Amino acid sequence: MKRLFKSWPIVLGLFSSLAWAQADFPNKPLRMIVPFPPGGVTDIVARTVSVKLGVELGQTIVVENRAGASGAIGAELGARAPADGYTLIMGNISTLAINSATFAKLGYDPVTSFDPVSMVAVQPLLITVHPGVAAKTLGELVQLAKNQPGQLNYGTAGSSIHLAVEQFNSLAGIRMNHIAYKGSAPAITDLVGGQIQVLFDPFSSIYPQVAAGKARALAVTTDKRASAAPQLPTVAEQGYAGFDVSSWQGIVVPAGTPKSVVQRLHRGLANVMASAEVKDKFAQYSAMAVATSPEEFSAYIKQELVRWKKVAQQAGVKPE
The missing domain is CATH 3.40.190.10 (Periplasmic binding protein-like II)
Incomplete structure (x- = not known):
C-alpha cells in the first residue's frame, strides 16, 4: 500500500503533463500528409486549407506528399503516426471509402484507424x-x-x-x-x-x-x-439517369487523438471553411467548401463505404 501511495505523485504528474499538453495544443508545427502527388485535387485542397488552418492555430502546417497505391501508402503512414494531433491526414473518397472495396488487404481501416475531424470539400x-x-x-x-x-x-x-x-x-x-x-x-x-x-x-x-x-x-x-x-x-x-459521383476530401487524425485536440482542430477548420477567401478559391474549381462535425463526417464515411462496396460488386471489380 505504501508503494502505491508513493507512486501517486508520478501518476498525477503524468496526468498533469498530458492535460497541460492538450490545453497548450498546438505548441509546435504540424504536418499534413497528402496521400497523392503534388498538383492533384487533394493536394490543391490540402495546400489551401493548411495555410489558413495554420493561421487559425498559430502554427505552421507542413504539407507532406506520400503518394502510391491509390493513397493507401500515405493513409497507412498517417494511421501509424502518434495520436497527438500533430499529424493530420487529408483523406478523400479513395482512402476513406473506395480502397476498402478494391484492395484485398489494407494497412489501415477507414473507420477504426482514424478519428474524423471534418469534411472540407466536394466537387x-x-x-x-x-x-x-x-x-x-x-x-x-x-x-x-x-x-x-x-x-x-x-x-x-x-x-x-x-x-x-x-x-x-x-x-x-x-x-x-x-x-x-x-x-x-x-x-x-x-x-x-x-x-x-x-x-x-x-x-x-x-x-x-x-x-x-x-x-x-x-x-x-x-x-x-x-x-x-x-x-x-x-x-x-x-441519357444516363442516376449517375451522380462527387470527389470529396476531409481531414482525419490517428485514432485515439484526445477529443479536446480534435475539437480544437475542428473549430479551426470550421472558421477556415467559412471564410469568403477559401469559398471563392474553391469556387474557381467548382468545389464547395464544407465543414461538418466529426460525428457527421464519421457517419458519411461509413455510408460511402457501403455505397462503393456495392458498386464494386455490381461492376465485377474484385479486390486485388
Missing part, C-alpha cells in the same frame, strides 16, 4: 478526351467505344475514379482499357500527350487543360452542372 469529376478523339458529346464517346471495343484507353488517378468509370461503363454497356496512375498530374500529362484517350478526373485538376484547349470536356459527373462551367451538361442529362 464534380469531368469526363474528358484528348482533342484528337472523334467525340464531342458523351453519346459520341459511347458510340466510339462500342465501335472499337477495348481499344480506348482511359486513365484514373486512384481507385475512387476507377470505380466511377466502371459504374459508367456498366450503364453505357461499353468496355475501355483501364490505365492506373498515382495521381492526377501524370494522368493529365498522358491525356494531353495522347497516350490515353479518355480521362475522368476532378474538375479542379483537369479544367485548366480544358480551358487551354488541350483537352475536351464532355460531361460533369454530379447531378447538377458545375458552377465554374455551366455550359457542360451532366452525365444524367445525356
